[in-house]
Amino acid sequence: MAGMSFCVTRGSVVAATCCALALGCSSKSDAGSPNTAGSSSTLGGQSSGGAGASAVGGADGAGQSAGGASAGSVASGGATGSAGDSGGGAGASGAGGTGGATPTCGMTGTQADPGTDGDGKMQISAPYTPAPESTMHLNGAPVGKLNGMPVGTTNLPPLLYAAKEAYPGLNKMLSYEYWIYVPAQYQAGCPAALMVFQDGIHFVGTDDAKINAPTVMDNLIASGDMPVTIGLFINPGEPGNGHYDGSEQPNRSQQYDTNSPVYSTFLIDEFIPAIVTKDYAIVTDPDGWSTSGHSSGGIAAFMTGWYRPEKFHKLLTLDASFPNTENYMGMSLIGSIGSSAMKPLRVYLMSGPNDLDGWLSANTSAATALAGKGYHYEFRTEDSAHYPPLAAQQDFPTAMRWMWRGYKL
Numbered sequence: 001m002a003g004m005s006f007c008v009t010r011g012s013v014v015a016a017t018c019c020a021l022a023l024g025c026s027s028k029s030d031a032g033s034p035n036t037a038g039s040s041s042t043l044g045g046q047s048s049g050g051a052g053a054s055a056v057g058g059a060d061g062a063g064q065s066a067g068g069a070s071a072g073s074v075a076s077g078g079a080t081g082s083a084g085d086s087g088g089g090a091g092a093s094g095a096g097g098t099g100g101a102t103p104t105c106g107m108t109g110t111q112a113d114p115g116t117d118g119d120g121k122m123q124i125s126a127p128y129t130p131a132p133e134s135t136m137h138l139n140g141a142p143v144g145k146l147n148g149m150p151v152g153t154t155n156l157p158p159l160l161y162a163a164k165e166a167y168p169g170l171n172k173m174l175s176y177e178y179w180i181y182v183p184a185q186y187q188a189g190c191p192a193a194l195m196v197f198q199d200g201i202h203f204v205g206t207d208d209a210k211i212n213a214p215t216v217m218d219n220l221i222a223s224g225d226m227p228v229t230i231g232l233f234i235n236p237g238e239p240g241n242g243h244y245d246g247s248e249q250p251n252r253s254q255q256y257d258t259n260s261p262v263y264s265t266f267l268i269d270e271f272i273p274a275i276v277t278k279d280y281a282i283v284t285d286p287d288g289w290s291t292s293g294h295s296s297g298g299i300a301a302f303m304t305g306w307y308r309p310e311k312f313h314k315l316l317t318l319d320a321s322f323p324n325t326e327n328y329m330g331m332s333l334i335g336s337i338g339s340s341a342m343k344p345l346r347v348y349l350m351s352g353p354n355d356l357d358g359w360l361s362a363n364t365s366a367a368t369a370l371a372g373k374g375y376h377y378e379f380r381t382e383d384s385a386h387y388p389p390l391a392a393q394q395d396f397p398t399a400m401r402w403m404w405r406g407y408k409l
Helices: 213-223 250-256 262-277 296-307 333-339 359-373 390-404
Strands: 007-009 012-014 034-036 054-056 120-124 159-162 175-182 193-198 229-234 289-294 314-318 346-351 376-382
Touching: 120 390, 159 262, 175 213, 175 262, 193 262, 193 296, 213 229, 213 390, 229 262, 250 262, 250 296, 262 296, 289 296, 289 390, 296 314, 296 333, 314 390, 333 359, 346 359, 346 390, 359 376, 376 390
Parallel strands: 120 376, 193 229, 193 289, 289 314, 314 346, 346 376
Antiparallel strands: 007 012, 034 054, 159 175, 175 229
């Protein structure tokens, strides 16, 4: 893109343009940065007009499209567009604004009342087929990046993070495999929402779980069913090289099933700052933070929001291992739902009679407790086995639409 550049890379973020969000994000070139003839820039996902033969400065428009300086003009400052569908540009004489400025974007999104559509308990019947949103890019949806490669790249290896301290309860130094998803619509400097997936290997599409969350996110962001969202897919920590192959291992259960704030504290206070927020702009409001997981990863997702609701409000769990959790401070996790003051959480649950022994009953009890307190919740019962989660493959895009309903950047 001649004259206007932006890039998103691990360890280096260059911001020279910014999206026009609902909260008033503006986009301006740095003063003194020339735009060559015929160049164009992206503003809020829409196209702005190109600069003229030699325009210095940038465009600033609250509308969908900002006009550029006219051909042959030389603007001493940025052309200022008016609000509306098309921002006006500098005139033939090249008169413009007072100069470019640093991009400014709202640090929080807005959560409208999502209503009760989809709330409550519902059976998902067989046969279970993967949703189209998880198997292909629909209607020309832009393709995001996973660890810097286009979504859908096969055999994509994870990155690796070594924890700073021994994990409490394990007394081991752990390393964590992870993937970072960046949608095509993300623009450096404009905060995006965040979604964190435990058991990341099950969600990126590299094993037989086939949730294919990055493809789903590409489609739902393009259709407007969820906001521009950075995705973090993290495997449970393991000693040494941190390799986790998706099978059940003691270190995973200690991290995910332990009924306490320990894992959520590690995730929020160490991992996310080290891997995500140092490189990407993320909204600060908890309505814009969501987390998900399957089985023990599902209960870890639930506890992340339960113990740290000031950070995460949206919890999407699949076959969550409520029976694996012990009491914490004398109270069971399900018992604490009914005995605690209502928290600002939105919760999706899934289980069924072919789940592991006792798990349908426990998830049913959790859903009943959430309903009793007046939570927005979905509980989907189904007949597939615990793994691979065939019903989840089918319902995941629908669950994501319900989870993000009403939230706008």
